[in-house]
Amino acid sequence: MLFQLNYKSGKAVYLQLVDQVKAAAASGALHAGSPLPGIRPLAEELRVNRNTVAKAYSALESQGVIETIAGKGCFVRANHSPFKKEVRRKLLADTLDGAVIQAHHLQIDKADFLRVAEERFDALEHKRHAANS
Amino acid sequence: MLFQLNYKSGKAVYLQLVDQVKAAAASGALHAGSPLPGIRPLAEELRVNRNTVAKAYSALESQGVIETIAGKGCFVRANHSPFKKEVRRKLLADTLDGAVIQAHHLQIDKADFLRVAEERFDALEHKRHAANS
DNA sequence: CAGACTGTCATATGACAGTATGACACACGA
């Protein structure tokens, strides 16, 4: 599980974590029973306070996405069936709309927009591989 | 100009207003010279404090999106980007990173990601065309 | 059992978002 924070989005850090765990659970990237990173290690990795990660995990539990066992850790819950592909594409489309609007405002044309999109996708792919090695 | 606030998004109200005005300007719904709603009437319509709307307008002006004339109102500026192309691409890249992360968590591959990106770009292009006619 | 890990709780502090309110200067029309 690779987390990444965007401090320019204006969105609370703990909510970004919530969204990312939800998305991973919804897609099946995190299957039922998968352990989540510990609060302290994750906080250190993201250079964020323990309480911020704890707040995200707390929110996820109260929403039924994860289950936390004191002394052991947090685990993805089983009950949520993954979203169908079309639903996942719709979720992504909503997010991309913001980027499209910004591109228009910045007068970036379609070709450039897609070029940057591909570049950023590849960049994360690289990070993923680096993290796995 | 129709504004709509989402209190569940976790995003600051004034930032939502900023994004929506930018979107309207980018899509052509608000062309250069268009007057924006007054601070006080809009605040009342959205059931939000004057200062919140004022803060959004203030941010929009400092970003060069609108022009405000004391005693008259706020108006959309001609769409010119003061930033050099590389800077603009960097700004877009920051926004796209969020979508890329979501795509990874939703297990949407590169081809699908770029397909959705193109589709959303075309969708806004279509809106622009409709607004200009 | 002892130590190292897990999550939990509580407190304090600083920054920001949003509200509420009052006052001010400028522009325009009756």
Next chain:
DNA sequence: TCGTGTGTCATACTGTCATATGACAGTCTG
């Protein structure tokens, strides 16, 4: 000119986000 509209500035208060700590209880391993 006067009234009403516009945006602007200042202050005070509440709540949230995030940080920084310290302390506690449960779980697992050596």
